[in-house]
Amino acid sequence: MVRLIGIDLPTNKKIAYALTAIHGIGITSAKNIVKLANIDSETRTSDLTTEQIISLRNLVENNELKLEGDLRRFTGLNIKRLNEINCHRGKRHRTSLPVRGQRTRTNARTRRGSKKTVTGKKK
Incomplete structure (x- = not known):
């Protein structure tokens, strides 16, 4: 191994x-x-x-690439910075919605989680 x-x-x-x-x-x-x-x-x-x-x-x-823990920490700090400055991308991260402009009316199931059925919606 x-x-x-x-x-x-x-x-x-x-x-x-x-x-x-x-x-x-x-x-x-x-x-x-x-x-x-x-x-x-x-x-x-x-x-x-x-x-x-x-x-x-x-x-x-000895490579100059950021790997494993350093890379995870770097991306986490970037997301935290976006949340703190209260920009649009930070708000989308906070509410766990797609960040890069994708539609959410039908798709985005990965970010939004599984469907939650609402009862009494039919007229």
């Missing part, structure tokens, strides 16, 4: 796709990290040697 930055990587996936399990690493940056570590892109996570794991760990830890 490979563990980077406190995250256990999935064992049966290719290494580039397994790296996306780390919050803050997408597929593009994962492919770049694999290329910099001189690892074949077809290699599965379970087939990595210890030298490859060490080189991956060094690249991920």
